[in-house]
Amino acid sequence: MDDATQIPLPLAELHAELGGKMVPFAGYAMPVQYPAGVMAEHLHVRTRAGLFDVSHMGQVIVAGDGAASALERLMPVNVVGLAEGRQRYGLLTLPDGGVADDLMVANRGDHLLLVVNGAMKHLDMDILRAGLPDHSVELHDDRALLALQGPSAEAALEGLVPGTAAMRFMDVGGFEWQEADLWISRSGYTGEDGFEISVPIEVADAFARALLSHEDVLPIGLGARDSLRLEAGMPLYGQDLTPEISPVEAGLNWAIGKVRRPGGARAGGFTGEDRILHELTEGPERIRVGLRPDGRAPMRMGVMLYETEDAVAPVGTVTSGGFGPSVGAPIAMGYVPAGTQAGVTLYGDVRGRRMPVTVADLPFHQPRYKR
Amino acid sequence: MKYTEEHEWLDEADGIISVGITEHAAKQLGDVVFIELPDVGREITKGEEIVVIESVKAASDILAPLDGEITEVNEALIDNPGLVNEDAEAAWFFRMTTSTPEEIDAMMDEDAYKEFAE
Numbered sequence: 016m017d018d019a020t021q022i023p024l025p026l027a028e029l030h031a032e033l034g035g036k037m038v039p040f041a042g043y044a045m046p047v048q049y050p051a052g053v054m055a056e057h058l059h060v061r062t063r064a065g066l067f068d069v070s071h072m073g074q075v076i077v078a079g080d081g082a083a084s085a086l087e088r089l090m091p092v093n094v095v096g097l098a099e100g101r102q103r104y105g106l107l108t109l110p111d112g113g114v115a116d117d118l119m120v121a122n123r124g125d126h127l128l129l130v131v132n133g134a135m136k137h138l139d140m141d142i143l144r145a146g147l148p149d150h151s152v153e154l155h156d157d158r159a160l161l162a163l164q165g166p167s168a169e170a171a172l173e174g175l176v177p178g179t180a181a182m183r184f185m186d187v188g189g190f191e192w193q194e195a196d197l198w199i200s201r202s203g204y205t206g207e208d209g210f211e212i213s214v215p216i217e218v219a220d221a222f223a224r225a226l227l228s229h230e231d232v233l234p235i236g237l238g239a240r241d242s243l244r245l246e247a248g249m250p251l252y253g254q255d256l257t258p259e260i261s262p263v264e265a266g267l268n269w270a271i272g273k274v275r276r277p278g279g280a281r282a283g284g285f286t287g288e289d290r291i292l293h294e295l296t297e298g299p300e301r302i303r304v305g306l307r308p309d310g311r312a313p314m315r316m317g318v319m320l321y322e323t324e325d326a327v328a329p330v331g332t333v334t335s336g337g338f339g340p341s342v343g344a345p346i347a348m349g350y351v352p353a354g355t356q357a358g359v360t361l362y363g364d365v366r367g368r369r370m371p372v373t374v375a376d377l378p379f380h381q382p383r384y385k386r
Numbered sequence: 387m388k389y390t391e392e393h394e395w396l397d398e399a400d401g402i403i404s405v406g407i408t409e410h411a412a413k414q415l416g417d418v419v420f421i422e423l424p425d426v427g428r429e430i431t432k433g434e435e436i437v438v439i440e441s442v443k444a445a446s447d448i449l450a451p452l453d454g455e456i457t458e459v460n461e462a463l464i465d466n467p468g469l470v471n472e473d474a475e476a477a478w479f480f481r482m483t484t485s486t487p488e489e490i491d492a493m494m495d496e497d498a499y500k501e502f503a504e
């Protein structure tokens with residue numbers, strides 16, 4: 016363990032007070048649920064607002080002349096074209112075209128702010144430092160990260176931090192709360208309108224309590240975070256995205272800027288370009304799709320998919336699956352051969368029995384962002 | 387009411403035993419979203435997996451508490467698995483007969499189970 020993984024989550028005391036059930040995640044003790052339970056927490060975020068502690072995630076500042084251009088060598092993303100005060104989804108890629116991590120990158124004027132997965136942040140730092148030898152790359156373990164998500168998020172945050180309600184989806188900016196500097200983006204991982212708020216550790220507890228004092232805001236654990244993002248069709252690194260899966264297979268072509276694709280002004284020139292450019296032109300062999308089990312039994316990660324009830328060789332795998340509280344039925348996502356159309360029936364092996372499952376378009380829940 | 391170390395409750399009346407899971411177990415599982423029940427008439431062996439319970443968190447099983455035969459299953463749970471979370475001690479999963487009724491007497495009573503579950 017290095018220094019970072021020994022730092023307790025800044026809100027540990029608050030989680031205990033709120034009755035959070037703690038589980039190990041990404042090297043931290045994280046709340047998987049509170050007394051309300053996963054189902055109620057999920058539905059609360061869809062109808063009111065929820066507060067998530069995601070302080071395990073890595074907040075990385077990349078600075079120096081030409082930082083955006085340099086980052087484009089590590090990501091198949093249009094970073095140079097990202098306007099100041101804006102954020103976009105991005106991917107760090109590997110030499111063979113797989114995904115090292117997915118992230119958010121924001122243009123904060125004199126620097127870029129990257130928010131990366133907690134379990135991957137130290138590997139990401141290695142990739143960033145090796146790939147950006149002439150730039151400063153710093154992991155900010157001195158800050159907590161909170162996500163406030165749901166239809167009431169705007170009102171709850173505006174009451175504490177005036178000016179945030181005017182932000183549009185994927186805007187980023189610096190704000191103040193009781194003299195502490197906040198880095199706020201209008202984004203999230205739930206398919207709801209909301210914000211992600213970086214706050215200095217010293218004031219994280221007080222700021223979280225201030226948000227929770229709003230009548231519509233409840234604390235939400237990792238369990239509901241997972242079911243919310245699954246309904247929103249968002250991939251989870253480690254399950255739906257791995258070092259073997261390319262961004263094209265994952266259906267993340269939209270995240271690869273036009274200028275980085277074949278024919279674009281800055282086409283290629285990123286880690287893993289051979290495979291990724293090839294798949295952009297020729298198409299991938301497998302694709303990430305939504306899956307709706309016909310029955311009520313959830314199909315979870317690892318369930319093998321078959322073309323028929325008695326086929327011997329599987330054609331695909333479920334990479335995330337469970338019950339969608341807002342959908343009211345089991346939902347999943349996974350990889351199937353390219354060309355598999357929505358509406359096709361496959362069979363998932365659940366406890367030795369082949370259960371029908373229908374290929375479906377993602378997302379299962381239409382996002383409600385403030386564009 | 388008697389209890390097993392697998393967090394099941396057994397309620398015997400006139401040789402027919404109703405089986406469910408305890409409130410403690412239901413709490414641990416979280417919101418139940420799917421239940422698969424055995425076929426009526428099935429001969430079961432103690433320790434065999436006979437019910438699948440899926441919660442929002444994970445899948446788990448109920449093991450047969452005794453040797454015997456399934457006589458009835460609670461179809462209401464198939465349509466509304468959440469009944470288990472609402473009132474675990476009312477939400478019976480199946481009813482059975484057994485060839486070894488004396489084993490029930492040896493199971494934990496409520497006080498012993500409470501101590502065990504703590």
